Amino acid sequence: MSALPIFAITSGEPAGVGPELCARLLERDWPVRLVVLGDIGLIRARGGKSRRVVPFDAALGRGPAGALEVLHVPLNAPAQAGVLDPANASYVLALLDRALAGCQSGEFAGMVTAPVHKGVINDAGVAFTGHTEYLAEHTHTPLVVMMLVGGGLRVALATTHLPLAAVPAAITREVLEETLRILHADLVARFALAAPRILVAGLNPHAGEGGHMGREEIEIITPVLETLRAEGMRLIGPLPADTLFVPHTLEQGDAVLAMYHDQGLPVLKHASFGGGVNVTLGLPIIRTSVDHGTALDLAGTGRADPGSLFAAVELAIDMARVRA
Numbered sequence: 001m002s003a004l005p006i007f008a009i010t011s012g013e014p015a016g017v018g019p020e021l022c023a024r025l026l027e028r029d030w031p032v033r034l035v036v037l038g039d040i041g042l043i044r045a046r047g048g049k050s051r052r053v054v055p056f057d058a059a060l061g062r063g064p065a066g067a068l069e070v071l072h073v074p075l076n077a078p079a080q081a082g083v084l085d086p087a088n089a090s091y092v093l094a095l096l097d098r099a100l101a102g103c104q105s106g107e108f109a110g111m112v113t114a115p116v117h118k119g120v121i122n123d124a125g126v127a128f129t130g131h132t133e134y135l136a137e138h139t140h141t142p143l144v145v146m147m148l149v150g151g152g153l154r155v156a157l158a159t160t161h162l163p164l165a166a167v168p169a170a171i172t173r174e175v176l177e178e179t180l181r182i183l184h185a186d187l188v189a190r191f192a193l194a195a196p197r198i199l200v201a202g203l204n205p206h207a208g209e210g211g212h213m214g215r216e217e218i219e220i221i222t223p224v225l226e227t228l229r230a231e232g233m234r235l236i237g238p239l240p241a242d243t244l245f246v247p248h249t250l251e252q253g254d255a256v257l258a259m260y261h262d263q264g265l266p267v268l269k270h271a272s273f274g275g276g277v278n279v280t281l282g283l284p285i286i287r288t289s290v291d292h293g294t295a296l297d298l299a300g301t302g303r304a305d306p307g308s309l310f311a312a313v314e315l316a317i318d319m320a321r322v323r324a
């Protein structure tokens with residue numbers, strides 16, 4: 001029997017829903033080998049006593065049938081559901097570091113991340129804005145693109161986790177052009193779209209109303225679109241963001257590029273929360289993630305929906321196949 005590709009699943013913030021959602025991966029038969037990274041005692045405790053949770057054995061070509069394999073990374077401090085503890089921030093980051101190292105070495109075919117709590121990592125003294133930026137930095141990738149997939153939509157972002165006041169200055173011609181190049185290239189290479197059509201949002205209300213409500217569309221966005229169209233990219237915009245997401249317009253594109261986090265993600269999450277997937281484009285590895293956060297209010301209750309984690313695993317597997 002040939003060895004199965006292994007995908008690493010980081011279990012994320014130990015006070016959140018990540019550990020119990022990872023334990024629920026047992027509910028399905030997967031066509032690949034899944035290895036959850038986390039404290040094995042925590043995964044067992046949050047998954048319920050009857051769950052079969054076993055240590056990961058790298059020497060095996062396949063994991064034991066009907067069991068969930070855990071690559072044990074010890075907690076720094078006991079974890080209590082719903083209660084954040086900065087003492088475990090370095091544990092959360094160690095999960096990411098181990099998964100990334102495995103992806104880079106070829107041990108893992110990709111990584112899927114359960115949610116982390118950005119605030120508690122910062123409270124522990126580590127500047128952290130998200131997996132997206134962390135993985136970019138730790139793979140020395142100058143620019144990556146966050147894209148969420150769900151509800152029949154693909155929504156990518158020109159800027160990610162930064163204060164709204166900092167958004168306009170962050171959208172330079174260089175950043176926008178490179179963002180569109182990454183988005184286009186990965187839609188081709190990882191989503192099997194031969195000639196993707198990308199709907200590009202404006203930044204300002206009504207896409208600036210001809211310059212009367214902001215000039216970024218005229219000075220930044222339109223010149224970049226013209227440059228890239230001349231190379232053959234199929235780009236539509238800049239479009240007013242309020243009507244970009246109406247069905248008639250969405251039908252004309254394969255993906256949307258929104259200018260900032262809360263321009264694009266509320267629409268996507270309204271359409272698919274609990275079943276959406278967050279993908280990092282432009283990385284040298286495959287990384288997908290859930291569309292939700294740590295849900296501290298649900299942690300330990302067993303009521304959190306595993307749908308987004310399942311969809312994230314499925315998408316990572318699909319992306320690996322397209323790429324292979």
Ligand SMILES: NC(=O)c1ccc[n+]([C@@H]2O[C@H](COP(=O)([O-])OP(=O)(O)OC[C@H]3O[C@@H](n4cnc5c(N)ncnc54)[C@H](O)[C@@H]3O)[C@@H](O)[C@H]2O)c1
Binds near residue numbers: 115117119295298303
């Ligand atoms: N992929 C990630 O690591 C990721 C994604 C989003 C948010 N976050 C982080 O999570 C933390 C909490 O964020 P938030 O409170 O804004 O969002 P949240 O997604 O944790 O919670 C928002 C609401 O959705 C519910 N919810 C979340 N996941 C659910 C699930 N699986 N099943 C059923 N209901 C679910 C919660 O109970 C809550 O009512 C923040 O630090 C945020 O930055 C992390």
Ligand SMILES: N[C@H](C(=O)O)[C@H](O)COP(=O)(O)O
Binds near residue numbers: 129130131132261290
């Ligand atoms: N922006 C994401 C969302 O709203 O779902 C989330 O914060 C996670 O981002 P990272 O994948 O960078 O952690």
